[in-house]
Amino acid sequence: MAVYVLFSPLFARPCNRLPSKSRQCFSRFFSSNIEPQHVVITGGGMVGTAMACALAHDPKFAKKKITLLESGPEKVFDLPPTYKNRVSTINPASVALLESFGAWSKVLQMRCQPVKRMQVWESCSDSLLTFNQPDLSLELAHVVENDVLLSSLTDSLKECPQVEVLYGTKVKNIDIPKVNDFSDKDSLVDISLESGRILRTHLLIGADGFNSVVRKTCNFPTVGWDxxxxxxxxxxxxxxxxxxxxxxxxxxxxxxIAMLPLTNNLSSMVWSTSPSHAKELVAMSEEDFVDAVNDAFWHDDKKDPIAQNMGKSLEMFLDRIVPGGTSMRQLPPTISGVDEGSRAKFPLGLNLSSHYIRQRVALIGDAAHRIHPLAGQGVNLGFADVIGLHKVLAQAVSEGADFGSLNILLPYETERLRQIVPIAVAIDGLQKLYGTNWTPAVVLRSLGLQATNAATFIKDKLIQKASNS
Structure with a gap:
């Protein structure tokens, strides 16, 4: 029987006489370039590298082959004396993730700065909102340079021999199983690289940014705007x-405009403004730029008198019913200079994918969701994706299940959509609400800010949400 099959007329014919679909399958099956993988991650940024670390340091994945694809070259990171201009505010949940595979200790060996208090206030009124932990010695978050984070993650990944990192690698094509292939558990994902290599994997994780090739290949609809x-x-x-x-x-x-602590005499700034103003800020002299930043934090010439009067009335009322409910206003530090070459600008937009998964594919980080930076939650949402996806994958491996199947991945998508959509909607609403000096809007947001500041239980919920999203 085996001899008959081997020498049957079908296999005796030249391959090019097979039907085109069969010829393609035949060629793919016997291709010597195909390399089997368990997990392939596209995008070697902070979130993609964290995903690789979370899996590789998990004993359940000790015998799984993991490949991380990064289009850029491998970087040798030497901690410079000057601070980089791109930083992230890392919340406690993200710190716990980094601690789980040893990256946070590496961050501490380099540099970061704790945030113990946050003050948010309005330029059109005196309303403000403050956040801090009940124990004032505890941190709300840490400010870390992106390069420091990525270097720490990369060093942690080097401790895992089962992970291959391909730098300078660009994806040429991604072949994802069609809908009618879902019943076949052997239908895997093929990733063709420009180098000629073909990786065949049980799970493809897209961490390749808001212009994600993986997301586009899956034809996931997106909602977003500039x-x-x-x-x-x-x-x-x-x-x-x-x-x-x-x-x-x-x-x-x-x-x-936000100012985040870096050291006792340095802070990192991010200022969201119009494209034309942003261009001016980057191009102006250091003296003019310093004056513009100080003016943005200190000026009082745009106060709305109606909002001011209503705010004072609400403050008197709140002082009677919630003694000590109003916060003491602190004054921000004065800026004296700016590090040379640290000014830069980048566009802002919203981009939300309607789906985060399909058979053998999952999206994390900006590939799934890109939001406005005003809440400082961008990379924390990506790290929370890592936590959620690792959880469902680890459980599947423990149970001997196919961790790339749709049923296994679905709880990850459900949980993350429930978390991210409300956050994205709230941040988008705040961006629009605070992007105007129309008096009714100023009154609404000013009174809302004051009421929230007086309601300790609401602030505690907001801190809890920001710490674990």
Missing amino acids: YNQAGVVATLQLSGETENTVAWQRFLPSGP
Whole structure:
């Protein structure tokens, strides 16, 4: 029987006489270039590398072959004396993730700065909102340079021999099982690289940014728009040494400006404003830029008198029913200079994928969701994706299940959509609400800010949400 099959007329014919679909399957099956994998991750940024670390440091994946694809070259990171202008605010849940595979200790060996208090206030009224832990010695978050995070993650990944990192690698084509192939558990994903290599994997994880090739290949619909804003980043020099552990954010009609602590005399700034203003800020002299930043944090010339009067009335009322419910206003530090070469700008927009999974495919990070930076939650949402996806994959491996199947991945998508959609909607609403100086909107947001600040239980819920999203 075996001899008959081997020499049957079908296999005796030249391959090019097979039907085209059969010829393609035949060629793929016997291709010597195909390399079997268990998990392939596209995108070697912070979120993609964290995903690789979470899987590789899990004993359940010790015998699984994991490949991380990164289009850029491998970087040798030497901690520079100057701070980089791209930073992230890392919440406690993200710290716990990094601690689980040893990356956080590496961050601490380099540098980061704790945030123990946050003050948000309005430029059109005196309303403000403050956040801190009940124990003032505890951190709300840590500010870490993106390069420091990525270096720590990369070093942690090097401890895992079952992971192959392919730098300078670009994906040429992704062949995902069609709908009618879902019943076949052997239908895997083929990733063709420009180098000629073909990786065949049980699970493809897309961590390749908001222009995700993986998401586009899956034809996932997206909802999103350009905010017609640009974010300007810079490293600011403070006028003097201070215990710099407060994050400051002020809402201006043009967009929010935030100042995050780096050291006792340095802070990182991100200013969301119009594209034309952003261009001016990057191009102006250091003296003019410092004046513009100080003015943005300190000016009082755009106060709305109606909102001011209503705010004072509400404050008197709240003081009677919630003694001590109003917060003491702190003054932000004065800026004296800006690090040379630290100013840069980037476009801002919203982009949400309608789906995060399909058979043998999952999206994480900006590939699944891109939001406005005003809440500082971007990379934390990506790290929360890592936590959620790792959880369902680890459980599947423990049970001997096919961890790339739709049924296994579905709980990840359900849980993350429930978390991210409300956050994205709230942040988008805040961006629009604070992007105007129309008096009714100013009154609404000012009174809302004051009421929230007086309601401790609401603030505690917000802190809990921001710490674990």
